[in-house]
Amino acid sequence: MVYPNPTTGDVTIKLTQPSGFGYKISDITGKIVVSAEGTANIDTILVPMQNLQSGLYFLTIQTKEGQQLTKKLVKR
Numbered sequence: 001m002v003y004p005n006p007t008t009g010d011v012t013i014k015l016t017q018p019s020g021f022g023y024k025i026s027d028i029t030g031k032i033v034v035s036a037e038g039t040a041n042i043d044t045i046l047v048p049m050q051n052l053q054s055g056l057y058f059l060t061i062q063t064k065e066g067q068q069l070t071k072k073l074v075k076r
Helices: none
Strands: 011-027 032-047 055-063 068-075
Touching (some): 032 055
Antiparallel strands (some): 055 068
16 A cells, blocks of 8 residues: 555555565656665555655555565655
8 A cells, every 4th residue: 555645745655564675766757766675574664755846656666575566656
């Protein structure tokens, strides 16, 4: 689960189970504007978006178990 969407600030990613993770946010041209990864087994990730301009972005989440998910994000 990814919320809030649309957002004016940070976005929270809630994983179904604790896991190591990686994520990237790409703009509509495909340029990666934010990325991070972690090895700790956590189930909630806070993604900073307050420094991004308003627009459409794509969030791709990868868990250490190999699960991948891409979501559209709207920054207001």
